Amino acid sequence: MSDDDSQQNFILGFLLALIALVIFFVLGIVLWHKNHAAAPAAMPAVAVAAAAAGPATHTTVAEVTETVTVVIPDGASIRVADGVVNFYFATGSADLAPGAAEALAAVIKGVESGRKAVVSGFHDTTGDAAINEQLAKKRAETVRDVLVGLGVPAGKVDLQRPAVTAGSGNDAQARRVEVKLVD
Numbered sequence: 001m002s003d004d005d006s007q008q009n010f011i012l013g014f015l016l017a018l019i020a021l022v023i024f025f026v027l028g029i030v031l032w033h034k035n036h037a038a039a040p041a042a043m044p045a046v047a048v049a050a051a052a053a054g055p056a057t058h059t060t061v062a063e064v065t066e067t068v069t070v071v072i073p074d075g076a077s078i079r080v081a082d083g084v085v086n087f088y089f090a091t092g093s094a095d096l097a098p099g100a101a102e103a104l105a106a107v108i109k110g111v112e113s114g115r116k117a118v119v120s121g122f123h124d125t126t127g128d129a130a131i132n133e134q135l136a137k138k139r140a141e142t143v144r145d146v147l148v149g150l151g152v153p154a155g156k157v158d159l160q161r162p163a164v165t166a167g168s169g170n171d172a173q174a175r176r177v178e179v180k181l182v183d
Helices: 002-036 043-053 105-112 129-149
Strands: 068-071 077-081 084-088 116-121 155-159 176-182
Touching: 105 116, 105 129, 105 176, 116 129, 129 155, 129 176
Parallel strands: 116 155
Antiparallel strands: 068 077, 077 084, 084 176, 116 176
């Protein structure tokens, strides 16, 4: 009987391991779908518009009038509206929301057609003003570095300090970097 018991134990262990494997597999698929369900929505329409324009047409941010917003739970987001790409940041952070490259696609096309990208950093009015100024600059430099990393010549990207760096609107709207195309 000990051979029967060992065979039964082996079969029982094998079945339990198989059931556990199936459960983990199903949980993995559910979690993967949950995390990637928002991925198609995270690609801004600017990238779609720029890709749809094809190589013969130059799409600029000014041509994209549709408002597109990508919001990340921690407070970082990207908004493309009225020809301006706005990167919003979480409090005390210079981390960009995912989708920065896609949002900058039209800016890159505009620079390729001979225009310049102007990057300006703003901050909210909470906390120390000097720290906020430095953080606004660091955020603008981060966006500039992403543009340069995507192949835009550094000479075609101007960091401009706005006359008033404390942004208007609520604090979340004030913590932003604007990217505009100029001739």
